[in-house]
Amino acid sequence: MTLNRREFVRIAAALGASLAWSGGARASRTGWREARALYPEGVASGDPDPTSVILWTRRPFVSGTRHILSVEVATDPAFLRVVAHAAAPVSAAADWTARVLVGGLKPATTYWYRFTDAEGNGSRIGRTITAPRPNDRRAVNFAFVSCQSVNEGALNGYRRMLFEDEQARPEDRLDFVLHLGDFIYEVVQYPDEVQTRYDRTIYEVARIPDGLKVGDFHIPTTVDGYRAIWRGYLRDPDLQDARARWPFVCMWDNHEFSWQGWQSILKAGPIEQPGQSVKVAANQAWFEYIPARVSPPSGALDQFGPPAVENVKIERFDSHGLGDEPNNRTAINSLIAYRALRYGRHLDLILTDLHSFRSPDPFGDPSLGGLGDWGDYNGMFPEAAMQVLDGGRAFDGGHPPADIRFGAQAIANPQRDAPPQTLLGAAQKTWFKNRLRRSTATWKIWGASLGTLELRADPENLPPELVKAPWPSGQFANLGGGDHGSAWIERGEIYDLVREEKITGFAVVSGDRHSFWAGYAAKALPPASFAPVGLSFVGASLASPGAMESLEHRLAKDAPLRPLYLADRADGGPPDWTYNMLLRHGVRACVDYARHHDRDQARALGNPALAPHLEFVDMGGHGFAKVRLDGREIRTEFVCIPRPIRRSAQADGGPLRYRVVHRARLWRPGERPRLVQEVLEGDPGLGA
Structure with a gap:
């Protein structure tokens, strides 16, 4: 037009x-x-x-x-x-x-x-x-990134991205950068109070006026506090160079507002309180510092015009889990960030906000501790129980159980009368499904700040000497929560639409997990029918610490389940990351690898029912992903850099750990998509 x-x-x-x-x-x-x-x-x-x-x-x-x-x-x-x-x-x-x-x-x-x-x-x-015209058939190239804490890391990934783009052929250069959130971290550490975390140095970002203190973190509560953080982040030279070279397309995640917050509720560690004014302040600062096609409440050309709200406790929720309190509704609607952008014939990019309209966390009820001692299993939780909690009153076609059982343990179902979990909220979900249904682009890319692939394990196969009590037979465990990897009802609703409407070229690109993932968009996993309708990719963090960093420092050498996450080496070198093997092949493979360090032998012991949805996982990856798509295929490349503890002095951002590409040909309705993996550089270890 x-x-x-x-x-x-x-x-x-x-x-x-x-x-x-x-x-x-x-x-x-x-x-x-x-x-x-x-x-x-x-x-x-x-x-x-x-x-x-x-x-x-x-x-x-x-x-x-x-x-x-x-x-x-x-x-x-x-x-x-x-x-x-x-x-x-x-x-x-x-x-x-x-x-x-x-x-x-x-x-x-x-x-x-x-x-x-x-x-x-x-x-x-x-x-x-x-952007090209909607009928332009040229290929589209973009990168997607997330999670760039300059408070405790360096943005060497941008330097690498810049270097490669400048060296690339014109037809291979990036058209834009998709930022999937955690552009800033509102939890700020001061280097005069905390000097290090893990092996990292704490760098100065900002001093926050009128904020809260939670442990070692300072948290903003006013627009001036958020502005100070935005200014601190945007003074990073590599981020500045990236923003000066490419247009950015941005969606927020959680840290642009509140670490564990949802709707307008401020939540960080032990603090959980009404935060309507804080949500408005966070939205205002995002609007002021991110050039995006979003509309401010003022209608003015050069000012946000924040609406007046009060911090009032939300006591009632509607049938979709939305807080039915006027200040909450005003705050979360003060800036609508979900939107879609069309790039030529081949790309419809659909961005969703997965925090402002989400329902209360169904996995936070204190009574769930009655199902077992989860400390013995290092955070694993029964998948079947999580599915009951996620489904609420909609579970099993509207017939949720009165009790949740796990082995000999049982508790009353705390979600029996609650609506099913939603991350999108009713209005956004309707918009999203309509946009997906009407799209005429070859590839429909869901830009989701949060991942969609399950984090699954099979602890029933653990050797008995590693645990106090055996995991019940036939029960998988889930290690997730908080994203669409454990929002089965809503994710299934979207994937059912893709299948029923015969939509091809559907793929998800996500961030947040601080790790690289490649796999398939599927409603269910075995023992249920596995029928993928699309692809799903997760990009690693640019700078923020990930799970492997935490495990290396916090998981004791004599911890019984250490082999599931880390395999110590006889030569005293850095441990191998068996967590990647756990998620793809299961506990038997991990235990065997920790004993013998033979990849092929360990993988031969894998559980084929565990993770048919996964082709690649690296829980210790950092860097960025590049996507190229045209009328025939999609190509997603993971560019992994070493742990970004300090800024590289090299023009190319320093060495690479690896470069892995996943390709998929465009499939016809009813066909299963198929990823083909190729390691182009380096060694992804146990992830590939």
Whole structure:
């Protein structure tokens, strides 16, 4: 669809952005001279479509409350052919950030942009790319990333991504970067209070005004606190370079608001309290610092306009688990971030918000401890019991059991009258399903901040000497909770739609888990029928610590179940990560590998019913994933870097651990998708 200028003005106003419209090309007349120090968070672009893109910068001033910048967009980096020019207001009320929607651009075209103040002081030059037209059959390339704690790590993955993109052939370069959340971490450690965590150094990020203290963490409760964290993160040089090179498409995860929070409830460790004002503050800061096609409540061009809310306890929930309290509803709807973007003939990218509308956690009831001593099993929980809890009153076609049983133990079912768990919420789920049903793109990619693949184990096969009491026969364990890997009812509803509507080319890309995963989108696993309808990929964290790091430091050498997670080496070297083997092959394989260190022998003992949905797992991976898709296949490449403890001084970001690619040909309705794996560089160890 081609928009005229009047329609475009209306859209810019709805997005809270200033407007620039492309016209005839001419040389720049601004007198720009680069002064990066005056633009300390750099520049960025986001959410491109075929004719427009949102541009962003921050230019703080020491006097006054409002100033005007100029923004230029050119078809060349020397700005000899400027095609758009506009005024961009910045104000103290918006923390001196500017958002400009530039329209009238050409599809699938690279542009350069820059900002200049009234004295000619200019930002660095940014580069952006518009999306192809919906009927354009060219291949699409994008990266997806998540979980970038610069408080305790380095963003060497961006440096590697930049280096590879600059060396790539033009047709192989990235069109955009998809960020699936935990762009910031609202839990901040101060290096004068905590110097290290695991083998990592704690780096200065920000000092939070008017926050809470939970253990070693400082947590914001006001917009100024969140803004301070955003500024601290965006001063990272590798993140700045990445945002200046590509348009970003962003969706939040949990840490943009609250560590364990949901809806507008603030939850961090022992603290759980109403947080309506905190949710609004978090949304405002996200809006101010992320250029995205989302609408602020104010309807103004340059300010968020936060709604007035009070922190009131949520005591009633509707039939979908949504807190039926006016301040809660106002807070979670103060910024709607779920949206979809079309990239040519082959990609429909559908982004969902999995925290703002989710129902209460069904796995948090204290009575569940009555089913057994889970400390003996290191966090494993009966999968069948979790499925009952997830299903609530909808379990077994609306016939949930009165009791939940596990072996000889039984407790009253605490979720018997509750609605089934939802991460999407009713309104978003309806939107998501309609978008998926109507999509005409070759590939329908669900950008989900949280994973969808089960974390499963088979502790019934443990040697009796490793546990005090045997796990009941025929019962799998689940090691997850909190994402769609343990939201069987809702995930099944989505996958049923894919099957019933004969949708092909369906795939999920996710973050959050701090690990690499490749597998199949399937409603159920054995002993139920395994019938995948699509693909599912999880990208590792860019910088944040993962499960293997925690296990290496916290799991005692003499812990009975240590072989399921870590296999110590006779030469005293770093332990092998048998957790990857546990999730794909089961406990017998892990125990054998820990004794003999023979991969093939251990895998031969694997349980084929455990994880037919998994082709690859690396619970210790860091880095990013790249996706290339066209009319015939999807190709997902995991680029794994060493543990990013400190910033690399190398132009390429340092060495690689491995590079693994998974390919799948486009399948027909009724066919099963099939992944083909190839290790291109390095050794993924027990993950491949």
